Amino acid sequence: MKGKYDPEKCRELIQENIDIEFFRAICEPVRSELLIFLASSGELTIGEIAENFPQNRSVISRHLDYMNRFGAVERRKVGREVFYKVDKKAIVGNFETAATNMKTLLNM
Numbered sequence: 395m396k397g398k399y400d401p402e403k404c405r406e407l408i409q410e411n412i413d414i415e416f417f418r419a420i421c422e423p424v425r426s427e428l429l430i431f432l433a434s435s436g437e438l439t440i441g442e443i444a445e446n447f448p449q450n451r452s453v454i455s456r457h458l459d460y461m462n463r464f465g466a467v468e469r470r471k472v473g474r475e476v477f478y479k480v481d482k483k484a485i486v487g488n489f490e491t492a493a494t495n496m497k498t499l500l501n502m
Contacts, residue, residue: 404499411495416488419464424449425457429466429480437470437479 408414420429424447424478432438433444439459444451458478461467470477 407499409498411499412492413464413488416466417492419461419486420466421498422457425461425466428457428461429485432467432478432480433482437477439475439477441475443478453497463495 420426427447428443431443440455442449443458444454447454449457455476458467458469462469462478465481465488467478468481470479
C-alpha cells in the first residue's frame with residue numbers, strides 16, 4: 395500500500411527532478427512558436443527569424459536569448475550575425491528525463 399499523499403513532498407520532488415525553468419522557457423506562446431519555426435526552418439539569423447513574426451526584432455531576440463539560457467536553442471555568432479537553431483538533443487533529453495522522473499514520482 396502506498397503512503398499518505400503529501401503535497402509538499404510531491405512538489406519538492408517535482409522541483410528537484412524536473413527542469414521547470416526549461417519548460418517555462420519553451421511553453422510561453424511566442425517562444426513555442428519560435429521553436430516550431432526554427433525546427434522546421436533550420437539555423438537562421440535573428441533578422442531572418444524576426445521578419446517572420448509580428449513582434450519587433452528586439453522582442454524576438456530577447457525570447458531567443460532566454461531559450462538559449464535554458465538550452466532550448468543554440469546560438470552562434472559569425473562576425474556581426476547571430477544564428478539560432480533548435481538544440482534537438484537538449485530538448486529531447488529534457489522531455490525524456492521529465493517523463494522518466496514523472497513516472498517514478500507518480501508511482502511512489
